[in-house]
Amino acid sequence: MSNLLTLLEIGGPTLAVGGGAAYLKARHPSAYWCTVGLTSTTARLLGSYGAVMDACGLTVAPSRLRALAVRATTRREVRPVPPRRGVLRPTLTGLRLRLRLAPGQEPADVAASAERLRHAWGVHAVYVSEVKPGVVDLRLVGFDVLRRVRMPRKVAEGFLKVPVALREDATAFVRDYRAIPHQLTLGATLSGKSMFLRHLVAGLAPQPVALVGIDCKRGVELAPFAPRLSALATDPEQAAELLPTLVELMESRYDQIRARQGIASDVPDEEITSDVWGLPEDERPVPIVLLVDEVAELFLVATRKEEDRRDEMVTQLIRLAQLGRAAGIYLEVCGQRFGAELGKGATMLRAQLTGRVCHRVNDEASAKMALGDISPEAVLAACAIAPERPGLAVVGDTSGGWSRIRTPYLSLARACATCAANSHLVPDMPKLDRFRPRVADAVPAGLSTA
Template sequence: RPGQDAFDVAASCDRLRHSFAMYGVTSREIRSGVVELRMTGYDVLARVQMPAKLDRVPMHVPVALREDGAVHYRDYRACPHALTIGATKSGKSVYQRNLVAELAAENVALVGIDCKQGVELFPLARRFSALADNPDTAAELLDALVTHMEGVYQLIRADQRITADIPDAEIAADIWDLPDRLRPTPIVLLVDEVAELALFATKEEEKRRDRIITALARLAQLGRAAGIYLEICGQRFGSELGKGITMLRAQLTARTAHRVNDETSANMAFGDIAPDAVLAAISIPTDTPGLAVTGDSTGGWARIRTPHTSMRQAVNACNRHAHRTPNLPGLAAFRPELPPTVSLVKIPAQAEAPASV
């Protein structure tokens, strides 16, 4: 009605929940003058059950279930880079593991940096084109990614189709405007614990840290058109990690916060885009791992929960789609070395010899 605002409806959701005796009521603005209300009669996040039929679009993967019963997708074309924070045992690793399992079926190259000596990402190595398990290797890998990005831009420039003799052609400004035969494989870079890349104790480590953060900032600012997407994970991601961190955080559009131990950590994720989500993030109980709050630069946010994915399930998914792993020449030096597959031959047990009389 005239004079009403979408925020008025959002503020009334809790009163509507009591009025209709529902478990939850959420609102979403469809267009100017139209607001959609979703009502749920039970807690759909208590036991996450993903729908049997999901929208399968390239670079658009399902990762969680929203509190209104809808599926939460990670859309890399809409939000190229993402930040995921969460305290220990909050479900952050399971979220990342589920994301890798879903990306394994896509035609993408996975690149990982896991400074916990590779305990999270190296079991999934058969689907990764490049992996680093320490800051020194990570610095070299990021430099190689920057070089790869520059090569992709040269490819786009060479086939930009701006001449007048090519009718009805889209001028190429990113890899998705290129023909299929020329389009490079998109790359998703997963950083398991970003603080390990930013902390330093000596002058040499400080130089390495500046090199790493500079490369990450360049990839975040320029990598989208070259088909390079960042997934940055960490327990905290604030200015105490040093210069360049807030500049990097400003480029991470999609934000997801699992349970955090203090309000400051939630402010690092949502303080500059959705202040209302800060209170929702710090109110996540400890007995619901995987429950998180997600938001983006539009100011909207929602509660989500990832289905539990065991490490064995993720490994099986990566092994099943290992044939999709592209071989990137610029990152060949960082391709994980895999042990040869050993076939186990079952040896029949020998019959017991009769006892001598």
């Protein structure tokens, strides 16, 4: 009887702790990491750092001076030297560790061993980034942060910067229009593409920009944001009238820049500019973000007359993509399908869209159209997105870098309320007045910020 009581006294709490830890790991991985995972991973890393680096081939022979000092003071065997380890910095999702590489090593050596380091230290993923020559940053992620998305508390926000998703390394993916002016976003039905666009609109609504929409699905995606839109076209006929107006605005802005470039002798050097951002603030026109939903509808034609209209619209889109950045006009082109078979101009338009976001698509050709010129691995990653994970996407740019992201949930009611609350920020642009959608003065019932 006494043995049974002893077993219950010892085994009961142990079983409860083990069961609680297993439950946290399965249901609340962030809580598990903060209570159990962080401590165990830190102990494992500190205890095996030298051996793991040696097994991964990340050690070098010690200097001759160090070898002589070790032999003279300890008389033990001289071991290879791993990269110098910095201070461990715990985060809510993992650990950060800075390494100073030994002479002869490069960041690619550490990046090639990231998978080995992940298994050795028992974490979900290891990401390597270069800080400066000879110094790399290891970001250890303790669990799958894309399973239940929580955006970081501190995000580098700013003008024309919108945090829209979470990267797989637990950092925020920020859509920066000044750095990447134009972007192509693809995704099948229920893939999360509309949620991505919703975050963009809600993030841009409080900023002093003009939002222009082309939604050829009769406006079902962009019409709810009408209080904040400067213009909206809901079918190809309206788009065919709106695009020439935007081209005229772009040309007038180029005339304004050229007037500033008529460099008189009394103009300071810092006021000489080649884009709108170099103009004085009181003369600078308002930036325009053009949101195109279901771009394939602009390419599809049934008659000869529609074909001529299509060619004209595509030409104008390509002109905006080629010349719009300097005039402060940015494109966000979205669609379910995008390929060369859409017709003349599709490939040329894609070439001007630097940023690429590919959600789950129904065919490999669309993934290749979005990411094929970035990385073959990115195409495979996009094709492997499961339908059970809406919002998951592969993001990249034409520099070759790519990563997985996932957009958090944002209700349509909250996004609409944000647009309605910032309707006073719609800029005065007379050329777009005839395209501005009509909205009620009051916020529709059910659309609250709660």
